[in-house]
Amino acid sequence: MVRSALSPLPRHVPLLRHGFANAATSFPGSTAPPSAPPQPQLASLTPADIEHFLSFLPASQVQASLAPGSTAQADLDGYNTDWMGKYVGRSRCVLRPRTTDQVSSIMRHCYARRLGVVPQGGNTGLVGGGVPTGSDEVIINLGLMNQIRAFNASSGVLTADAGCVLQTLNTFLTSKGHVMPLDLGAKGSCQIGGNVSTNAGGLRMVRYGSLHANVLGLEVVMPDGRVLRGLRGLRKDNTGYHLHHLFVGAEGTLGVVTGVSLLTPPLSPAVNLALLRLPDYAAVLSVVGTVRAKLGEILSAVEYFDETAWAVVNGDGAAGAEVERQVFGADTVPPGVNLLIETSGSVREHDEEKLTALLEELLDGPHVLTGSLAQDETQLGRMWDLREGIAEACGKAGKVYKYDVSVPIQEWQNVLSTLRQRAAERSEGLIERVVGFGHIGDGNLHINVVCGRYDKAIEQLLEPFMFELVESKGGSISAEHGLGVQKAKYILYSKSPLELELMRKVKAAFDPRGIMNPGKVLPAVAVGEERGGLEGVLQGALAGAGAGALEAGK
Numbered sequence: 001m002v003r004s005a006l007s008p009l010p011r012h013v014p015l016l017r018h019g020f021a022n023a024a025t026s027f028p029g030s031t032a033p034p035s036a037p038p039q040p041q042l043a044s045l046t047p048a049d050i051e052h053f054l055s056f057l058p059a060s061q062v063q064a065s066l067a068p069g070s071t072a073q074a075d076l077d078g079y080n081t082d083w084m085g086k087y088v089g090r091s092r093c094v095l096r097p098r099t100t101d102q103v104s105s106i107m108r109h110c111y112a113r114r115l116g117v118v119p120q121g122g123n124t125g126l127v128g129g130g131v132p133t134g135s136d137e138v139i140i141n142l143g144l145m146n147q148i149r150a151f152n153a154s155s156g157v158l159t160a161d162a163g164c165v166l167q168t169l170n171t172f173l174t175s176k177g178h179v180m181p182l183d184l185g186a187k188g189s190c191q192i193g194g195n196v197s198t199n200a201g202g203l204r205m206v207r208y209g210s211l212h213a214n215v216l217g218l219e220v221v222m223p224d225g226r227v228l229r230g231l232r233g234l235r236k237d238n239t240g241y242h243l244h245h246l247f248v249g250a251e252g253t254l255g256v257v258t259g260v261s262l263l264t265p266p267l268s269p270a271v272n273l274a275l276l277r278l279p280d281y282a283a284v285l286s287v288v289g290t291v292r293a294k295l296g297e298i299l300s301a302v303e304y305f306d307e308t309a310w311a312v313v314n315g316d317g318a319a320g321a322e323v324e325r326q327v328f329g330a331d332t333v334p335p336g337v338n339l340l341i342e343t344s345g346s347v348r349e350h351d352e353e354k355l356t357a358l359l360e361e362l363l364d365g366p367h368v369l370t371g372s373l374a375q376d377e378t379q380l381g382r383m384w385d386l387r388e389g390i391a392e393a394c395g396k397a398g399k400v401y402k403y404d405v406s407v408p409i410q411e412w413q414n415v416l417s418t419l420r421q422r423a424a425e426r427s428e429g430l431i432e433r434v435v436g437f438g439h440i441g442d443g444n445l446h447i448n449v450v451c452g453r454y455d456k457a458i459e460q461l462l463e464p465f466m467f468e469l470v471e472s473k474g475g476s477i478s479a480e481h482g483l484g485v486q487k488a489k490y491i492l493y494s495k496s497p498l499e500l501e502l503m504r505k506v507k508a509a510f511d512p513r514g515i516m517n518p519g520k521v522l523p524a525v526a527v528g529e530e531r532g533g534l535e536g537v538l539q540g541a542l543a544g545a546g547a548g549a550l551e552a553g554k
């Protein structure tokens with residue numbers, strides 16, 4: 001039997017922190033969620049809609065499997081299926097606008113007709129936010145909006161179409177002596193509009209901060225087709241509400257981001273990268289503290305990956321050991337966990353002096369078994385591949401349940417071992433690996449649970465268990481990937497009922513017809529909500545009555 005993570009229930013204090021107890025008191029016995037809005041009745045797509053789109057878009061930008069379109073439904077699979085093959089929609093219409101005006105015309109029509117709309121970037125998301133859930137939504141794929149609009153070398157402000165690929169922007173900026181403030185494994189495919197819409201974090205966040213800090217303005221087509229022209233690119237602008245922040249991380253539920261202005265830092269001429277092998281996680285905690293203290297302003301990334309991540313990227317057994325020998329330049333490399341430490345600065349000698357002194361100190365101490373410093377660009381790229389290749393390697397190893405969570409780093413080991421124990425005891429071998437890695441510099445743990453197949457029983461073993469575990473540690477159930485469709489109904493594990501109510505009001509104000517990215521971020525009814533908050537569910541579980549609900553992940 002799948003049991004709740006909560007027996008015995010230890011979580012009254014964290015629940016009160018989110019205000020669930022108050023919610024239960026305010027709505028005793030209520031079955032109507034306090035802030036759940038009536039669900040919009042969205043229209044069905046018809047041939048007349050396609051005809052209308054074809055009246056202002058060239059045929060090459062309209063792909064529809066219903067007449068008068070001529071695309072086979074199978075040709076739309078790539079737009080309907082997420083990167084992992086886990087979330088699959090059946091949209092019959094994909095539009096590929098080239099201009100903001102085209103997006104505006106599309107939205108005007110969808111708004112008038114009440115058609116659901118799914119904005120889509122590089123389709124590299126991990127929570128199903130970029131693909132439809134049904135067959136009547138129109139996908140607006142931004143891939144053809146890929147022009148760099150302006151770059152100001154003195155301010156470092158870049159303005160670009162939403163469909164520009166992250167790596168393309170970075171290559172452009174490098175030639176101008178600047179760099180994108182974010183870097184992700186998916187950089188070759190993901191688009192800046194999608195990055196902004198999911199508030200993507202990635203590898204450089206420890207240095208440059210989140211997109212909330214770096215996005216200076218946005219151009220957004222609102223659900224009714226009006227265009228919010230906010231590409232001002234000002235560092236300082238305190239004229240009221242910072243509306244553009246609402247679109248950062250909104251996952252396309254408030255409007256279609258079509259243009260982005262962001263602050264780009266100068267390119268650092270000196271980049272150094274060290275890979276360290278440590279005996280255990282206690283050593284990691286100690287070394288991360290030392291690294292922060294000693295490297296200070298030149299620290300640009302601190303990444304953690306454990307032995308399971310090493311094995312999935314490099315192969316188990318002999319294959320992995322061979323890579324170890326090459327990377328660490330030693331005949332035998334002791335087993336353990338890994339830290340990748342990057343510095344970026346403006347004076348090479350200064351950085352090297354700092355980093356070398358730190359590495360010598362660490363290698364002399366008990367916490368680092370061995371280490372390696374990249375000597376050139378090739379070695380640097382090779383070391384980054386070890387970390388950036390983890391997600392892809394997990395995808396090749398099997399079907400993956402991904403958990404992208406913020407948890408205090410002191411709890412990472414605890415979270416991983418709790419999950420591994422559950423997998424070993426209860427998954428009957430269906431869970432093959434629990435891979436642990438993440439952006440330890442900013443507390444963002446990634447867990448990839450690799451299985452032979454996607455299976456409801458596995459999902460129910462993992463969810464809401466994982467979210468309860470994270471909530472009990474005071475964490476967030478989504479650190480950087482968003483809620484999408486995967487986590488929408490679990491929003492109350494990381495937001496209070498009042499926050500959910502306000503978010504719904506924002507959604508209703510921006511998207512009164514509820515057409516934007518239906519089913520994402522804001523659930524019709526969140527887990528726990530129909531019973532007056534999670535507290536009600538947990539009390540039910542304690543009394544034996546709620547176990548079914550928890551098992552079913554309802």
Ligand SMILES: O=C(O)CC[C@@H](O)C(=O)O
Nearest residue numbers: 185388391402446447448
């Ligand atoms: O696939 C994952 O779980 C994480 C992907 C990405 O955020 C990363 O940090 O590599």
Ligand SMILES: [Zn+2]
Nearest residue numbers: 202439446480
């Ligand atoms: Zn990540």
